[in-house]
Amino acid sequence: MRRRRKRLIIRFMVVMHIVGALTSIRAIMETRTSQGAIAWAVSLNTFPYLAVPAYWVLGQSKFDGYDLLRESYVDSNDVVKKLLQHLEQNDMLVTPETRRDRSHAKLLENLAKLPFTRHNRVDLLEDGPKTFARIFQEISTAEEYILVQFFILRSDVLGNQLKDALIEKAQNGVDVYVLYDEVGSHDLDSSYIAELRSSSAKIVPFNTTQGERQRFRLNFRNHRKIVVVDGRVALVGGHNVGDEYLGTKALPWRDTHVAMEGPIVIGVQASFVEDWHWATGEIPKLNWIPNKPTGGNTVALCLPTGPADELETCTLFYLDAINSAEERLWIVSPYFVPDEQLMSALQLAALRGVDVRILIPENADQQLVYLSSFSYLEEAEKAGIKIFRYKEGFLHQKVMLVDNRSVAIGTANFDNRSMRLNFEITMVFIDEKFARKVESMLEKDFALSRQVPVTDYTDRSLMFRFSVRLARLLAPVQ
Structure with missing residues (x-):
C-alpha cells in the first residue's frame, strides 16, 4: 500500500513538473513584461504544484475574444x-495648429481609435x-x-x-x-x-x-x-x-x-x-x-483601455503624458505601483525640471499596495519627485494634470492592474480654463496632505523594509 502510494506521489510530481515546464514556455511567450515572464518561469518550474493553477488564474494578460467595435x-x-x-x-x-500638437493628437487618437472633438x-x-x-x-x-x-x-x-x-x-x-x-x-x-x-x-x-x-x-x-x-x-x-x-x-x-x-x-x-x-x-x-x-468649448478625447487592446494602451498613454510634460505633472491615484519604465519616465521628467508630484492615500485599503508604495521613495527622492499622502479620509480619485491645459480623469489607477489587466476608461481634456479648475481642486488636496520623506522607509525596521521589497516583487499581480 505504501509503495503504491509512493509511486502515485512520484508520478504526480513528474506530471506536475512536466506541466509546469510546458506552462512556463507559454508564460515566456505570452507574458507582457520580462520581469513577469522570469517570475512565472522560475515558479512554474520550481513549485509547479502551486504555480500551475496560479498561472491559469492569474498569469494570463491577453483577453481573447473581445471585439473592438471601434475597429469592426x-x-x-x-x-x-x-x-x-x-x-x-x-x-x-479638431485640427491642432502646431506640428507637435498634431503629432500628439494623432498618437492619442490612434490609441483610442476615436477622434478628439471640440464643443464639449x-x-x-x-x-x-x-x-x-x-x-x-x-x-x-x-x-x-x-x-x-x-x-x-x-x-x-x-x-x-x-x-x-x-x-x-x-x-x-x-x-x-x-x-x-x-x-x-x-x-x-x-x-x-x-x-x-x-x-x-x-x-x-x-x-x-x-x-x-x-x-x-x-x-x-x-x-x-x-x-x-x-x-x-x-x-x-x-x-x-x-x-x-x-x-x-x-x-x-x-x-x-x-x-x-x-x-x-x-x-x-x-x-x-x-x-x-x-x-x-x-x-x-x-x-x-x-x-x-x-x-461648450472644451476639446476632449475618450480613451478606453484594456487587456483586449493590441497594444498596452494605458501604459503608452501615461508614458506619452509624462514625456510631454514641460512644467508640471501632478498624478493622483489611490494605488501607486508603477513598473520600471513608468518610474524611469517620472524620474526623467523631474530631472528636466518638471514639477512632478504624486498624491496617494495616507492609509491604503490594500496592504500590498501600501507596502509597495514605500519602495519608490528612494528612487523618487534621488530625482526630485515629490510624493504626498492625503490625510483626510480615503483618497480614491484618478486625476492627472499636465502643464496648464491638459487633464485626464477616469477610472485607471497608476498600477499594473490598470495598465494591463483591467478594462478602464480615461477622459482627456485640453482646455486651460478647465485645467485651472482641476489645479485649484488639487491644490486643496495637497493642502490636506503631507510630503513623504524618504526616512519613512529608510528609518523603519529591517523586517518592515524586507516586507516592502517583497511586496514590490508582487507588483505585477497587484
Missing part, C-alpha cells in the same frame, strides 16, 4: 460613417454627494435610454436608490441597460437583479470567464464607471455605487467624476457598447448623432 462594427457601419460626416460638417473635429461642455464633480446628485438628476430627464456601468454595484442605500430610479424610468418606457463586474459586485443581492429585470430593465455581469477557453480567466476586471443618458450626457470617474462613496464623518471619501455634454459622449457610449456586446452578444439601438451644447 464602427468603422464599417453606415451609422458611424454618418457620425464622422456629421462631426466634420458641424466643426466638431465639462463639469467637474468633487466627491460623492455632488456626483450622485448629478447622476440622479440626469437619469430623471431620460427619454430614450440609460446606460449604467460600474465595477462595484452594491444593494445598499445608495444602490437601492439607483435601482428605484432606474425601475421608474424602465416602467415609463425608457430602455435601461445595466452592466456590472461580477467580481467587484460579488455581494450584489440576486433580488436586486430580479427587481430590475421584472421592470424590463436589462442587467448583466460583464462575465470575463464566458467561453470554453476562458473559464479560468479570473484575473481580469471591468473597472469602468459610466452613466450615459440619451446619448446627450455622460458621467465618468472614480465613484462606484456604494454608501462608502458618499463618505462619512468617520471616513471621508475623496473622489472625482466629470459630467460631459457634446460629441465626447459618443465615445463613452461606444466604450459601453463594446462591453455590452461582449457580455450579451447584442448591440443596443442608440442615438449616434452628437449634440452641440450651448457654451
Whole structure:
C-alpha cells in the first residue's frame, strides 16, 4: 500500500513538473513584461504544484475574444460613417495648429481609435454627494435610454436608490441597460437583479470567464464607471455605487467624476457598447448623432483601455503624458505601483525640471499596495519627485494634470492592474480654463496632505523594509 502510494506521489510530481515546464514556455511567450515572464518561469518550474493553477488564474494578460467595435462594427457601419460626416460638417473635429500638437493628437487618437472633438461642455464633480446628485438628476430627464456601468454595484442605500430610479424610468418606457463586474459586485443581492429585470430593465455581469477557453480567466476586471443618458450626457470617474462613496464623518471619501455634454459622449457610449456586446452578444439601438451644447468649448478625447487592446494602451498613454510634460505633472491615484519604465519616465521628467508630484492615500485599503508604495521613495527622492499622502479620509480619485491645459480623469489607477489587466476608461481634456479648475481642486488636496520623506522607509525596521521589497516583487499581480 505504501509503495503504491509512493509511486502515485512520484508520478504526480513528474506530471506536475512536466506541466509546469510546458506552462512556463507559454508564460515566456505570452507574458507582457520580462520581469513577469522570469517570475512565472522560475515558479512554474520550481513549485509547479502551486504555480500551475496560479498561472491559469492569474498569469494570463491577453483577453481573447473581445471585439473592438471601434475597429469592426464602427468603422464599417453606415451609422458611424454618418457620425464622422456629421462631426466634420458641424466643426466638431479638431485640427491642432502646431506640428507637435498634431503629432500628439494623432498618437492619442490612434490609441483610442476615436477622434478628439471640440464643443464639449465639462463639469467637474468633487466627491460623492455632488456626483450622485448629478447622476440622479440626469437619469430623471431620460427619454430614450440609460446606460449604467460600474465595477462595484452594491444593494445598499445608495444602490437601492439607483435601482428605484432606474425601475421608474424602465416602467415609463425608457430602455435601461445595466452592466456590472461580477467580481467587484460579488455581494450584489440576486433580488436586486430580479427587481430590475421584472421592470424590463436589462442587467448583466460583464462575465470575463464566458467561453470554453476562458473559464479560468479570473484575473481580469471591468473597472469602468459610466452613466450615459440619451446619448446627450455622460458621467465618468472614480465613484462606484456604494454608501462608502458618499463618505462619512468617520471616513471621508475623496473622489472625482466629470459630467460631459457634446460629441465626447459618443465615445463613452461606444466604450459601453463594446462591453455590452461582449457580455450579451447584442448591440443596443442608440442615438449616434452628437449634440452641440450651448457654451461648450472644451476639446476632449475618450480613451478606453484594456487587456483586449493590441497594444498596452494605458501604459503608452501615461508614458506619452509624462514625456510631454514641460512644467508640471501632478498624478493622483489611490494605488501607486508603477513598473520600471513608468518610474524611469517620472524620474526623467523631474530631472528636466518638471514639477512632478504624486498624491496617494495616507492609509491604503490594500496592504500590498501600501507596502509597495514605500519602495519608490528612494528612487523618487534621488530625482526630485515629490510624493504626498492625503490625510483626510480615503483618497480614491484618478486625476492627472499636465502643464496648464491638459487633464485626464477616469477610472485607471497608476498600477499594473490598470495598465494591463483591467478594462478602464480615461477622459482627456485640453482646455486651460478647465485645467485651472482641476489645479485649484488639487491644490486643496495637497493642502490636506503631507510630503513623504524618504526616512519613512529608510528609518523603519529591517523586517518592515524586507516586507516592502517583497511586496514590490508582487507588483505585477497587484
